Amino acid sequence: MKLVGGLKTNLETQQGKATLRTCFACRQTAKKASLLRLVVDEAGQIWPDLSAKLPGRGVYLCMSEVCLKALSDKRLNSLRRDFSPQLPQWNVLQERMFDMLSLRIGQLMTSMKRRSAIGRDAVMHQMWDKKPLLIMFAADAGDAVLRQVTDAVEKRRQGEMKSLSHTKVLVSLLDANALGLALGREKVSVVAFLEGNPIEKFQQNCVWQMNLSKVFDQTKGKTR
Numbered sequence: 185m186k187l188v189g190g191l192k193t194n195l196e197t198q199q200g201k202a203t204l205r206t207c208f209a210c211r212q213t214a215k216k217a218s219l220l221r222l223v224v225d226e227a228g229q230i231w232p233d234l235s236a237k238l239p240g241r242g243v244y245l246c247m248s249e250v251c252l253k254a255l256s257d258k259r260l261n262s263l264r265r266d267f268s269p270q271l272p273q274w275n276v277l278q279e280r281m282f283d284m285l286s287l288r289i290g291q292l293m294t295s296m297k298r299r300s301a302i303g304r305d306a307v308m309h310q311m312w313d314k315k316p317l318l319i320m321f322a323a324d325a326g327d328a329v330l331r332q333v334t335d336a337v338e339k340r341r342q343g344e345m346k347s348l349s350h351t352k353v354l355v356s357l358l359d360a361n362a363l364g365l366a367l368g369r370e371k372v373s374v375v376a377f378l379e380g381n382p383i384e385k386f387q388q389n390c391v392w393q394m395n396l397s398k399v400f401d402q403t404k405g406k407t408r
């Protein structure tokens with residue numbers, strides 16, 4: 185499958201079709217919105233395009249943990265068929281993707297905090313409501329909070345249709361202090377983002393960042 189961005193993409197979107205793209209690294213095909221677009225600039229630098237709107241031709245990366253772990257400069261070399269990437273670049277690209285995701289996650293959190301329930305009591309209170317929720321724990325949230333909230337999530341899910349699961353749960357890479365800082369509080373071990381927020385997009389960015397963080401750790405382990 186030919187990897188294209190630009191005009192064809194816009195036309196397909198207008199026609200309302202679920203546009204599919206192939207991950208250049210693992211060759212899996214998926215909905216375009218579930219993949220990260222990368223663009224290669226004139227200097228051969230590869231940039232993550234989180235808004236998928238940068239001009240120029242792009243390629244798509246699925247950001248799964250398995251795929252990221254298998255990525256390397258050797259694989260990036262396959263881009264030479266259509267681009268002139270500067271190599272080696274995989275280490276730099278990982279950092280770029282990670283930093284850009286951090287930035288975007290921070291921005292989204294700032295915009296989402298107005299429609300959020302911050303802290304255990306506020307989150308527990310939201311469980312009674314049937315509206316969609318994305319619950320996020322700090323990386324160092326204690327066992328007691330984790331257990332209390334996840335038990336409540338389980339109960340809440342039992343009342344939901346499986347196909348439209350409205351309760352999503354994430355663990356942040358941020359600890360309670362950093363999560364608090366992002367939300368304008370001293371320390372936050374758990375937060376629920378409420379309906380009306382870009383929950384899907386936010387969750388996707390967090391999962392991508394988490395997958396990347398696992399690859400970072402693996403790379404560091406190898407070089408030591």
Ligand SMILES: [Zn+2]
Binds near residue numbers: 209210246247
């Ligand atoms: Zn892939």
